[in-house]
Amino acid sequence: MGGNSPCASCKLLRRRCTKDCIFAPFFPSDDPQKFAIIHKVFGASNVSKMLQELPIHQRADAVSSLAYEASARLRDPVYGCVGAISYLQNQVSQLQMQLAVAQAEILCIQMQQEPTLPDHQAELDQRSAMDTNDIIPQFMNFASSSNVTQDPLKRESLWT
Known part of the structure; x- marks a missing residue:
């Protein structure tokens, strides 16, 4: 920055901010926390090298x-x-599984609400509905035993 106020990085590093300071365009003096976090994790020297490259x-x-x-x-x-x-991907997988279960239940309900057909056709439809009713519990068992679950300790450490 050079003029009135040094950039946040030069303030934190306690050095003079020059016109060609590589940090000045990205770390204004009114947001010192942004540079402080980056400096703590990566170090000013490494960030400077990365930006120059x-x-x-x-x-x-x-x-x-x-x-x-x-x-x-x-x-x-x-x-x-x-x-x-990883946490968000697991959450998406769980929601996709729940959506598939809900869609299967809707399909089951729709099949049960179809008007009655002649005896032979009704018997075939009943067998088909029974097959579908057998599939849903199997799908539910798969959903609950799938390895999509998230370790509660990891979830807590991400957002706390």
Whole structure:
């Protein structure tokens, strides 16, 4: 920044902010926490090297990614953002399973509400409905025994 107020990184590092400070465009003085988190996880020297190796038009995205990863690492030092992604993927899988079960139940109800047909056709439909009724409990057993469940300790460490 050079002029009135040094950028957040130069303030934290207690150094003079120059015109060509690589941190100044991304760490304004009014948001010191952003750099503090990144500095704590990655170190100022490493961040500086990373930014210098990138084209100027990609640096803002890199700083945004570093800030996200750093805050995820502070919340969960072992898994970081990978833990959050894994948790969300498991949640999507569980919701897809619940959706499939609900769709199967809807199909069952629709089949049971069809108007009665001639005796022979009604008998075939009844067998088909019985097959469907056998499938749903099997599907429910599969859903409850599937390895989609999330370890409660991991879930707590991600969001606390």
